[in-house]
Amino acid sequence: MNWLAWKMLTGDRTKYLGIVFGVAFGTLLIAQQASIFVGLMRRTSSQIIDITSADIWVMDQRQRNVDDIRPMPDSRLGRVRGVTGVEWAVRLSKSMIRVRTLAGDFTQAILVGVDDGSFTGAPLEMLQGQHSDLRRPDGVILDFDGYRQLFPGEPVRVGRVLDMNDRRAVVVGICRVTPPFQTFPVIYTRYSQAVQFMPPQRNTLSFILAKAEPGRQPQELSQRISQQTGLKALTWDEFFWLNIGYYIENTGIPVNFGITVTLGFIVGGAIAGQTFYLFTLENLRQFGSLKAMGVTNLRLIGMILLQASIVGIMGYGIGLGASALFFELTERSGQADLRGMWVPWQVAVIAAGAVGLIIVLSSLLSLRRVLVLEPAMVFR
Amino acid sequence: MVLHSEVPEDRARGTEDHRSGSSAAETAVYCRGVTKEFGTGEAKVRALRGIDVHIPYGRMTLLVGPSGCGKTTLISIMAGLLDPTAGEVSLLGCDLRSLSGSRLVQFRAENIGFVFQQYNLLPSLTAVENAAVPLIIRGVRRSLAIERAMALMTEVGLRERAQALPAQLSGGQQQRVAIARALVHEPRLLVCDEPTAALDAQSGRTVMNLIRRVTVRSDRAVIVVTHDSRVFDLGDRIIAMSDGLIDNHQREAP
Ligand SMILES: Nc1ncnc2c1ncn2[C@@H]1O[C@H](COP(=O)(O)OP(=O)(O)O)[C@@H](O)[C@H]1O
Ligand SMILES: [Mg+2]
Numbered sequence: 001m002n003w004l005a006w007k008m009l010t011g012d013r014t015k016y017l018g019i020v021f022g023v024a025f026g027t028l029l030i031a032q033q034a035s036i037f038v039g040l041m042r043r044t045s046s047q048i049i050d051i052t053s054a055d056i057w058v059m060d061q062r063q064r065n066v067d068d069i070r071p072m073p074d075s076r077l078g079r080v081r082g083v084t085g086v087e088w089a090v091r092l093s094k095s096m097i098r099v100r101t102l103a104g105d106f107t108q109a110i111l112v113g114v115d116d117g118s119f120t121g122a123p124l125e126m127l128q129g130q131h132s133d134l135r136r137p138d139g140v141i142l143d144f145d146g147y148r149q150l151f152p153g154e155p156v157r158v159g160r161v162l163d164m165n166d167r168r169a170v171v172v173g174i175c176r177v178t179p180p181f182q183t184f185p186v187i188y189t190r191y192s193q194a195v196q197f198m199p200p201q202r203n204t205l206s207f208i209l210a211k212a213e214p215g216r217q218p219q220e221l222s223q224r225i226s227q228q229t230g231l232k233a234l235t236w237d238e239f240f241w242l243n244i245g246y247y248i249e250n251t252g253i254p255v256n257f258g259i260t261v262t263l264g265f266i267v268g269g270a271i272a273g274q275t276f277y278l279f280t281l282e283n284l285r286q287f288g289s290l291k292a293m294g295v296t297n298l299r300l301i302g303m304i305l306l307q308a309s310i311v312g313i314m315g316y317g318i319g320l321g322a323s324a325l326f327f328e329l330t331e332r333s334g335q336a337d338l339r340g341m342w343v344p345w346q347v348a349v350i351a352a353g354a355v356g357l358i359i360v361l362s363s364l365l366s367l368r369r370v371l372v373l374e375p376a377m378v379f380r
Numbered sequence: 381m382v383l384h385s386e387v388p389e390d391r392a393r394g395t396e397d398h399r400s401g402s403s404a405a406e407t408a409v410y411c412r413g414v415t416k417e418f419g420t421g422e423a424k425v426r427a428l429r430g431i432d433v434h435i436p437y438g439r440m441t442l443l444v445g446p447s448g449c450g451k452t453t454l455i456s457i458m459a460g461l462l463d464p465t466a467g468e469v470s471l472l473g474c475d476l477r478s479l480s481g482s483r484l485v486q487f488r489a490e491n492i493g494f495v496f497q498q499y500n501l502l503p504s505l506t507a508v509e510n511a512a513v514p515l516i517i518r519g520v521r522r523s524l525a526i527e528r529a530m531a532l533m534t535e536v537g538l539r540e541r542a543q544a545l546p547a548q549l550s551g552g553q554q555q556r557v558a559i560a561r562a563l564v565h566e567p568r569l570l571v572c573d574e575p576t577a578a579l580d581a582q583s584g585r586t587v588m589n590l591i592r593r594v595t596v597r598s599d600r601a602v603i604v605v606t607h608d609s610r611v612f613d614l615g616d617r618i619i620a621m622s623d624g625l626i627d628n629h630q631r632e633a634p
Contacts, residue, residue: 003522004502004513011504289500292461294489294517296482376456378496379573 001295005303008283009310015282016311018275023315023355024322026268030261031323031343031351037257039341044247045240046178047094047112051121054209055218058089058225058233065246066239069094071203072231079229080208085221089210090115093194099185100163101150109146109185111164113194113204120209122188128158129173134190140164141173145339146185162187164197179339181247265354272315273362276308280366284373292375300370304363312359319355320348407470408569408601409435409458414467416453427453429624431467437568438598440591442615443605450624451605452573458603459492459571460484472568489517493562495572495591499554501546501561507553508533508542511560518565525564532560535594552583559590570595572604576611588614 010016042049047066048057058080060070071093080089093113100106114121119131123141133139140162147156162169169189177186189197195204210233212221218235225233234242248254280287287300295303323343330338416428427450435441435458443451456462457469460476469476472491479487493514501510508529515525533542536556546554555575562570572591576584588604588611595602596616604615612618620627 001516004505004516007504007509008502011502285498285500286502289494289496290513290517291485292459292488292494293514294485294487294492296485298482374462376452376461378494378498378500379452379456379461 001299001303002306004290005306006310008286008303009279009307012279012282015275015279019272019279019311020315020318022268022271022273022275023312023358024268024318025271026264026358027316027319027351027355028322028326029264029268030354031320031347032326033257033260033264034347034350035323035327035341035343036338037253037261038344038347039338040181040253041244041247043179043181043340045243046180047110048236048240048243049178050123051092051209052124052236053120053211054090054236055212056210056222056225056233056235057239058208058210058229058231059206061230061232063232065243066094069206071201072205072208073203074205076205076229076231077208080210080225080231080233083221083225083228085213085216085224087211087213088118089208090118090120091191091205092121092207092209093191093198093204094206095194095198095204096184097164097187097197099150099187102161102163105150107149107185109164109187110180111194111197112186112188113191114188115209116190116192119190123175123177123186125176127174127176128156131173133158133172134188134193136170136172138168138170138193139172139189140169140193141175141188142171143175143177143186145177145179145183146187147171147174149183149185165199167197169197183337265358269354269358269361272311272358273365276311276362277365277369279307280304280369284369285378287370288373288375288378291373292378297371301367304366304370308359308363308366312355316352316355320351406436406438407434408437408472409433409603410468410470411454411458412468414454414457414464414469416450416457416462417465427624428457428464431624431626433619433626435569435601435603436617437601438596439616440596440602440604440614442612442618443603443621444607444609444612444618445621445627447607449621451607451621454621455571455573455603455605459494459569460488489514490565491568493565493567493570495555495558495562495570495575497574497577499546499551499558499578501554501557503546506543506545507538507549507557510546510557511564513561514565514567529560529564532564533557535563536560536590550583551579552586555579555583555587556590559587559594563595568600570600570602572602574605574607576606576608581610584608585611 045066060072063070077089077091080086095111097109097111098106099109112121119134122131127144129141134141151160156174158171158173160171162171180186198204212218222233222235291300320343327338327342411431411433414428414431418425418427431454443455445451453462457464460471508526511532512525512529515528516522530542533539536559538553538556541549541553575591576587579587591604592614
């Protein structure tokens with residue numbers, strides 16, 4: 001019977017491919033758009049993602065996300081270091097800065113000042129140079145995509161000179177970072193040096209990064225730090241999700257992507273569902289003669305569900321494959337816009353659920369017609 | 381499988397059976413007081429208005445009558461495809477009312493073969509695959525089913541066209557495939573509704589001859605609905621209907 005179902009389904013090639021296409025199209029739209037959404041949300045937290053050595057982020061009480069910087073006086077560092085259970089705590093500054101290349105182009109960039117001694121907060125993946133090169137006078141590490149923005153079409157190498165707030169900076173290292181939400185270049189330097197690059201201001205300390213002593217729960221320590229210092233102390237996880245939650249609540253991004261994903265579901269579902277229904281209608285006579293020849297309703301249900309599952313699985317596979325290929329190709333093309341994005345398994349599961357729903361709905365429609373079919377109709 | 385290939389012998393035996401009178405054991409289908417109404421109220425149609433008839437094994441019974449007189453309705457009831465509004469139907473020794481739902485479907489799968497006016501072959505299966513369908517429905521392994529279907533394809537003279545798709549066959553050839561399909565599971569009742577109506581005179585005659593030659597055997601009842609008077613001479617027995625009733629003056633084959 002499975003063989004019969006398969007033969008019936010693939011007999012009408014145009015319809016068969018039409019249904020598979022509909023499911024694939026829906027899957028592609030859902031998976032690709034949802035993945036970009038997830039990727040963008042991750043990018044909002046890119047600076048948090050890239051710093052893995054600290055357990056706890058300490059910041060001003062009023063701060064709501066990683067970009068909403070409220071500088072603190074340097075003295076706060078001592079307070080955090082004074083909390084029992086803190087193994088170490090270091091400073092991190094983050095600010096926007098105006099950069100000019102020798103060619104005279106201006107652009108905004110993200111300036112990160114990392115701990116002078118340990119370089120905690122410095123990028124993990126170095127393409128050229130190393131962290132210790134930051135000790136050189138005016139030394140900065142520039143991210144690869146930023147380099148291409150600042151020096152388009154030029155060979156990627158250290159030694160280039162930038163102008164930041166009328167101060168000379170030398171690129172001593174090139175690194176890879178998780179691309180930030182706004183695709184600005186990311187520039188790393190020592191904390192003490194970053195202060196020199198920034199416009200004069202009273203406070204320059206953005207974050208204090210802290211590590212719990214071995215055997216201590218970061219969760220519990222962060223609560224203790226909050227209580228004792230009056231600052232906001234969050235574990236890596238908490239800060240990551242606080243930040244993403246902020247963007248989800250306060251921007252139109254989820255709505256926009258939600259609309260596209262819904263459209264993908266509706267359009268893909270409509271194409272697939274309608275074609276599948278049409279396929280059943282056209283085969284009603286065949287189903288009728290099978291019924292007359294002694295195929296029970298239960299087996300007809302099985303046949304239709306099998307047919308729907310085949311097109312569902314094929315369409316899903318093609319759609320998901322196309323989404324993965326899409327991200328693979330954008331990655332290879334070197335385009336920074338979608339770099340570092342992929343189809344997370346959660347998105348694959350959600351798309352599978354959507355396809356499952358499409359399949360169930362279309363087979364329900366078809367089943368309704370086939371089950372009420374009078375077998376005597378075959379004599380008409 | 382015993383297939384009767386010589387018409388004269390068949391006819392002779394059929395007449396003999398008739399002379400010996402028909403007892404319950406020789407009756408494949410038995411109807412008493414069968415009525416069928418479609419719709420209700422103003423739109424009510426009384427398609428059958430009290431049918432008493434029996435169909436014997438071992439012979440080919442023709443059911444004839446003008447269009448709309450209830451022939452299709454009657455054979456649908458006889459084949460267990462349609463429930464009568466009232467009356468009693470006994471099918472191959474079973475009271476139809478005692479068979480319900482999936483047991484009736486199972487009963488059809490095992491005991492009844494169908495030939496439709498519209499052939500109703502599955503367009504994506506080859507001829508021999510189509511002929512194998514009733515066996516596949518009954519759960520016979522595909523290779524074995526096709527092997528047996530091939531024997532029937534030979535019987536209906538289409539061995540060479542076994543791998544063709546229905547669309548590549550003429551109407552007459554498609555109907556011959558349908559006959560192979562109707563016989564492959566060796567049913568005890570074969571029901572054919574106007575098997576020649578969609579065919580030209582010559583292929584119609586060929587198909588009727590084929591049905592006459594390969595379907596009739598002593599443990600099988602064959603009913604053929606037709607309004608084609610040119611083939612009346614092929615039946616062992618003719619039941620005439622008009623307006624939902626059996627005409628009294630039934631004609632037995634000479
Ligand atoms: N499903 C149905 N619903 C309503 N009326 C029907 C249905 N099937 C048959 N009829 C009516 O019953 C009568 C007998 O039809 P049918 O058995 O098809 O006649 P025949 O096969 O002799 O041409 C006709 O008047 C037809 O319109
Ligand atoms: Mg009819």
